[in-house]
Structures are given as structure tokens and as C-alpha cells.
Amino acid sequence: xxxxxxxxxxxKVRLTIPWLASFSSGENFLKQQIQWITDTKARLxxxxxxxxxxxxxxxxxxxxxxxxxxxxxxxxxxxxxxxxEGTLYFEFPNTQKIESAEIQLSLxxxxxxxxxxxxxxxxxxxxxxxxxxxxxxxxKITIKNNISNWGSCSTRQNINxxxxxxxxxxxxxxxxxxxxxxxxxxxxxxxxFKATMQNxxxxxxxxxxxxxxTGTGIGSITKM
Numbered sequence: 497x498x499x500x501x502x503x504x505x506x507x508k509v510r511l512t513i514p515w516l517a518s519f520s521s522g523e524n525f526l527k528q529q530i531q532w533i534t535d536t537k538a539r540l541x542x543x544x545x546x547x548x549x550x551x552x553x554x555x556x557x558x559x560x561x562x563x564x565x566x567x568x569x570x571x572x573x574x575x576x577x578x579x580x581e582g583t584l585y586f587e588f589p590n591t592q593k594i595e596s597a598e599i600q601l602s603l604x605x606x607x608x609x610x611x612x613x614x615x616x617x618x619x620x621x622x623x624x625x626x627x628x629x630x631x632x633x634x635x636k637i638t639i640k641n642n643i644s645n646w647g648s649c650s651t652r653q654n655i656n657x658x659x660x661x662x663x664x665x666x667x668x669x670x671x672x673x674x675x676x677x678x679x680x681x682x683x684x685x686x687x688x689f690k691a692t693m694q695n696x697x698x699x700x701x702x703x704x705x706x707x708x709x710t711g712t713g714i715g716s717i718t719k720m
Contacts, residue, residue, distance in 0.1 A: 499525045503536050550603050552594055558662040559618050559669075563610070565603060567594070573602040575610060584610060608641055608659070615639045615659040623655065623673050630696065632677040643712055646672045649679035660712045671703045 499522060500512040513522040554565040561577075561584045568576075568587035576585040586606055588599050620637050627634060635653040642658045649655050655676045661669050674696055682689040694700050 501526070501529055501533065503533065507537055509533055509537075549595055550600055550607075556663050558611075558614050559666060560614050560662075561610075563607065565594075565607075573599060573606055575606055586610075611659045611662050612639060612641070614662050615657070619657050619661065619669075619673075622669065623657070623677070626670060626673050627677055630674060630677060632680055634677065634680050646707060646712065647676045649676045651683070653680045655680075658712055664707075664710070668703060668706060671697055671700075672707070 499514065499517070502510045502512070511522055511526050513519065550565060552565055552567055554563075556563050561582055563584050563586065565586045565588075567590035568585070570587050570589055573586070573588045576587055577583070578585065586603055588594055588603060592599055594600070594603075616639055619639060623634070623637055626632075633653070634649075634655050636655070638654065638656045639659050640656050641660075642656070645658065646661060647655065647657045657673065657676070661672055664672075675693065678689060678692050678696075682692065690700075697703060
């Protein structure tokens with residue numbers, strides 16, 4: 497029976513408790529690791545922080561559009577949609593450096609605003625289709641700009657989906673949605689849950705690996 501402690505770059509500590517273990521045993525294990533946690537957080541705080549920037553030429557495709565960042569003869573950052581291409585251009589003034597904090601914040605805000613609209617157009621319809629296909633029911637769906645996970649399911653069968661799912665390919669989007677649908681019935685990640693997901697997605701290990709290394713923030717935009 498193995499407990500697992502992970503420490504995120506922001507200092508948050510996460511304890512994973514085995515399915516058959518009690519919550520109190522997890523608390524006891526955590527108390528025993530206080531010194532290790534303190535030492536590890538101190539070591540992490542000394543690492544140089546990696547700043548991920550939105551770069552000119554960043555591009556990704558959602559089920560609805562292609563997103564592309566580029567410089568242009570404009571006075572301030574804007575979104576330009578070319579219907580014939582199905583492309584959303586996120587343009588910034590070619591007289592300013594894209595690395596500036598002002599331009600970075602403006603582009604991030606514009607992209608996230610469009611991703612939310614994009615997600616609301618696609619995700620509710622897609623979860624309805626998948627729920628019907630696999631025989632699940634849920635209460636309501638909420639689209640969130642979450643930096644910590646791709647989705648979640650509450651005890652009331654309310655499902656939250658991350659608007660950054662739109663940056664993933666369609667199979668990964670379906671995988672996350674089905675993951676949360678299964679949680680409406682199985683509330684943990686135990687053997688039954690894993691077997692169910694494996695039945696739906698035989699390549700579950702590969703999909704998990706991709707999601708793990710793909711950041712949910714705008715700064716980690718990649719061409720997919």
C-alpha cells in the first residue's frame with residue numbers, strides 16, 4: 497500500500513491515498529514527511545523560474561477554428577477572423593515587442609476570451625453526444641479557466657471542463673470528457689475506474705502521458 501506525495505512548482509502539496517487506505521492513515525503519513533516536504537519546497541524555490549511566453553507564430557487548431565499569433569499594422573492587440581480560412585488571427589502591433597508584459601497580457605486575455613466562446617460552442621454539445629453514446633447522465637456542465645486540471649466531476653454530477661481543452665486534439669478532448677462522465681458513477685480512480693476507461697480507450701497510458709506534459713496555460717501553446 498503506497499502513498500504518494502507530489503509538490504507542484506507553486507508550492508502546493510498533493511497526497512495521493514491508495515483506494516484501500518483510510519484518510520487518517522494518509523494524514524499520519526503526511527505528518528511523517530513534513531521535513532522532506534519542507535526541504536523539497538526550499539530546493540524548488542531556489543530553481544530559476546521559467547517564464548513561458550506567447551511567441552509570434554504560435555498556432556493551434558480547435559474543432560472550430562485555427563488560432564494564429566502574428567504581428568500586424570495595428571494600434572493595439574486585436575482578433576481578426578478570416579472566414580474563408582477559418583482562422584482567428586491574434587494580432588499585435590509590429591512596432592512593439594511581443595515579449596513586453598503589456599502585449600503578453602493582452603494576447604493572453606484575447607486568446608482566453610475566444611477559447612471560452614469556442615468551448616461553449618463545442619463542449620456542451622460534445623459531452624451530450626458522448627454521454628448518450630456511453631450511457632451516462634450528468635446534471636450540468638460548466639466551462640472554467642482552470643490552471644490545475646482538465647476537468648472535474650462533483651458529487652452532484654456537475655461536470656467542469658477546462659476551456660483549454662479546445663487546444664487539444666479531438667481524441668484527447670473526448671478522453672477527458674469520458675473520464676469525467678465515468679466519475680458520475682465511479683467516484684475514485686481505483687481498479688474499476690481504470691478498467692472502465694481502459695475499455696473505452698485502450699491507449700489510456702499514452703493519452704495520460706500527453707495530458708501530463710501539456711500545460712493548461714496559454715504560455716504553453718503548442719501546435720497540435
